Amino acid sequence: MTEITAQARDSASEDTGYSFVHWNITGTGNGTYLGRAWRTSPRVVFAYTSMSEVITPSGWNNKIRPERDK
Template sequence: MELWTAMIAEFDYFVATNLIIKGNHFFKDCFIEGTVDFIFGSGKSLYLNTELHVLGNNEMTVITTQARDSASEDTGYSFVHCNITGTENGTYLGRAWRISPRVVFAYTSMSEVITPASWNNKNRSECDSTMFYGEYKCSGPGSSMVGRVKYTKQLGNKSNLSSALANIQGSKWLLPPNPKV
């Protein structure tokens, strides 16, 4: 038996210190503001048309910290048609928490708050071959590939993008189950 839950939150102001992702999540047309590691966890999530606003605080500022222990785990984060803004330069798109994180940014506008390296392995070079940090047709000054770390995956075509976005298996949980007729 599948359990479907929904949360609708309509607030003028909603404040959370971090988004801890466990399970499946879909964020659409949201504004998410944070500082250090403000989206982290081990679940599957899709962020669509969402603004990620980074507030620097003189520490290592990271948008995502995704936990995955092996490539066989079906977890990951996908950001599609998002907008990254903020007040602090030197922000990373993601950093390794466990050995095999998977994060994709596609069609996302990245302001100058994103550091040229963009991704961080937490000084664990053994993760370089197991991490999947992908980018596809992003724009803005923070999307420049000049200075990117070598393990960044520049997804060159739509089939690569589709394959990368399949990591969240959205068709299995974003769409309601088909009723049996």
């Protein structure tokens, strides 16, 4: 399993996060996730980004922590 990001914020009020603008995500194989929650309130944005079939359709991996699905 591969993740592109693992952003960590403990609170939605924290002024942190990742933004990826005008990216082209390609590769071989499959099973890559856009990200996973390292802490409780991650913020990651992929804007104007092309993604190949290498990205898992769900896009997000909650690491068996469904409360982090937001």
